[in-house]
Amino acid sequence: MLVKRGLLRGFSLLVGIVPFALLVTASQLSPSEQGLGTHQQLGLPPCSSRILFGIRCPACGMTTSWAHFTQGHWWQSVQANVGGFLLAMVACWVVLLSAAVFVNPRVDVMRYQKTAAIAAIGIGLITLCDWLFRLYR
Template sequence: MAWYHSGHGRPINTVVRLLLVAWGVFLLGGFSLAFRLTPNPAGFGTHQQLGLPPCSFQTMFGVPCPSCGMTTSFSHFVRGQWILSARSNVGGLFLAMVSAVMLPWSFWSGWRGELVGVRDPDSWLAWGVGGLTAVTVINWLIEVAI
């Protein structure tokens, strides 16, 4: 017996199917970009390789912002360096893990014409955003306190 049966997800229309495929392509591009970057040994600042300035929050207040280290975290993640990814930013590791799951899921859902395994997308979105926010803020508070 298969672990997944058609009809166990919310049906979607053609526009949503195309958006899911576009989302998958976007995620693939993000992972490809993260792989092309060299993780900064400091644990943050990898984004500067893209021509972006240093973190304004850290420059102004002398403490890292909640998202400091996320680009570095992704860059470590795509190399399988998950401990270094977590050291850079736990929220970045969590987001990378969720994105890694979403990548094949978005293509699969677009192909099947339903949100595979998801009956209530609003709840999934709320839990995902809430979880990511909580992990990122808690990680940041710990970083600032240390």
């Protein structure tokens, strides 16, 4: 039983580190005034969709959204990319839940499985609708 709890604590630490690292990285970026392109501060290339087709992709503005989110500019985060704002909120939730499991391995994480699935589907649909709206406005 102790080994199982130790494994669960280690796994919760790994699961929590990823979104935490992404949030910390986003907090160090300066959000682009254009609402997208912030990811280029990380040495990444411009969006291929914008280069090849001249349109934004559904993920355009996500890094900018996260940068605004981590700096407390939530309305600007939503304006940059609604899905990015929602993903940043979920990332915070995952960090907190992972910390709770690390502190108390008896926390029943399986009861959050349905909520996580619904959130993932919902964020995907909202991101798609936001993208289509931006394309046709």
